[in-house]
Amino acid sequence: MEITISICLGFMLIFAVIAVMNKSMLKSAIALALVSIMLGVVLYLLSAEWAAVFEISVCSGLVTVISVSAISLTNEDKGQLQKKYMDKKRMAILPYILILSGFLLVFIVLTAKIDLPYDKISEPVSDSLSEVLWNSRQADVWGQIIILLTGAFAVVTLFKEA
Amino acid sequence: MSAFEIAVLATGFLLILAGCFCLMRTYHIIKIIIGIEIAMKAVTLFIAYAGHINGEMGLAQSFIITIIVVEVVIAVVLSGISLNLYKKYKSMDLRNIRKLKG
Numbered sequence: 001m002e003i004t005i006s007i008c009l010g011f012m013l014i015f016a017v018i019a020v021m022n023k024s025m026l027k028s029a030i031a032l033a034l035v036s037i038m039l040g041v042v043l044y045l046l047s048a049e050w051a052a053v054f055e056i057s058v059c060s061g062l063v064t065v066i067s068v069s070a071i072s073l074t075n076e077d078k079g080q081l082q083k084k085y086m087d088k089k090r091m092a093i094l095p096y097i098l099i100l101s102g103f104l105l106v107f108i109v110l111t112a113k114i115d116l117p118y119d120k121i122s123e124p125v126s127d128s129l130s131e132v133l134w135n136s137r138q139a140d141v142w143g144q145i146i147i148l149l150t151g152a153f154a155v156v157t158l159f160k161e162a
Numbered sequence: 163m164s165a166f167e168i169a170v171l172a173t174g175f176l177l178i179l180a181g182c183f184c185l186m187r188t189y190h191i192i193k194i195i196i197g198i199e200i201a202m203k204a205v206t207l208f209i210a211y212a213g214h215i216n217g218e219m220g221l222a223q224s225f226i227i228t229i230i231v232v233e234v235v236i237a238v239v240l241s242g243i244s245l246n247l248y249k250k251y252k253s254m255d256l257r258n259i260r261k262l263k264g
Contacts, residue, residue, distance in 0.1 A: 002166045009173040009207075016177055016200050020184040025192050032196050039203050043226070046214045051226040055206070058230050063199065063237045067192055070241040074248040084255065090187045097183065098176050105172050115163055118215060132220035133227070140224060144231045151235035158242035 005045050012038040017098065021091045029067040036060035050129045170211050177204035189256045191244035195237055202233050 012035050019031035040056035043049075076084075108114075126132050133141060181201030185194060206226055213222020244254055251258045 006166065006169050009169060012203070013173055013176055013180075016180050016203075019196050019200060020180050020193075025190070028193065028196050032199055035200065035203055039206060042207065043210050046210050046219075048210050048213065048219055048223050048226065051206075051210065051223045051230075054227055054230050058234055059199070059203075062234060066237055066241050067195060070244055071192055073245055074254055076248075076254060084253075091184070094180065094183055098180060101179055102172055102176055105175055106168060109163060109168055109171070113163075116167060116215060126220050127217075129220050129223045129227075133224045137221070137224045140228050144228055147231055147235050151238055154239045155242050158239075158246055 001045055005042055008038045008042045008045075012042070013098075017095060021094060025071045026068065029064055029071065032067070033060045033064040036063070170207065174204040174208050174211075177201065177207070191240060191247065191254050191256055194256065195240045195244075198236060198240075199233060202229060205229060 015031045015034040015038065019028045019035060022028045022031065036055055036059040040052045040060065043052035043055055126136075178201050181197045181199075181204070184197030184200065188194060188197070206229055209222050209225050209229070213219045213225075247258055248254055251261075
């Protein structure tokens with residue numbers, strides 16, 4: 001399982017770099033969807049099945065549909081796009097920064113002997129998502145409802161005919 | 163710390179770095195949405211792994227679902243702003259927001 005997760009994490013990083021560096025917005029949006037799919041697989045392997053379903057259907061489906069429709073509704077001239085934003089030139093140093101930071105992080109973790117804070121004292125609340133969400137984290141559900149309503153009102157206000 | 167734990171932590175930190183780099187270096191609004199999403203994916207990964215090592219997967223999943231809801235609302239609102247900005251200035255450049263009045 002750990003090998004599969006590690007491979008998925010590697011692909012996630014590669015697709016994230018493609019999403020950031022690609023000069024074509026459409027390809028960037030598709031690379032972002034692939035990052036979401038890889039994260040969904042990782043979540044499933046870490047036995048977070050419900051979160052994986054949400055991640056793949058909402059983040060990989062809905063967000064991609066939203067960004068692709070925004071891209072197609074705003075068809076800026078392709079030739080001008082690169083001249084105007086210079087994304088390819090401005091993002092060129094990203095892989096070097098990532099490789100350098102990766103080596104630095106591994107070096108720091110290995111030399112400082114940092115350990116993850118395992119919490120073995122407290123008893124787990126519950127393993128079932130519905131029990132946790134509806135009983136002990138009810139405030140979260142209200143927060144989600146308020147956030148969704150805020151988003152809906154924001155969209156209604158943004159697309160209001162003047 | 164095992165090699166697997168180092169791999170998860172390094173991937174998360176590098177994803178946050180890539181997202182922040184994207185936010186700092188671009189002016190295109192859709193690219194900014196992509197940068198925010200990538201950084202949030204790393205947070206989701208960290209929370210899922212925290213739930214895995216502590217055996218509190220139910221709690222971690224409830225947090226992840228909250229994060230996903232926030233992520234989607236951010237993407238929708240930013241896309242709406244970008245469409246309105248394009249309608250006004252015929253450009254997706256974020257710097258045009260400074261010209262808005264009232």
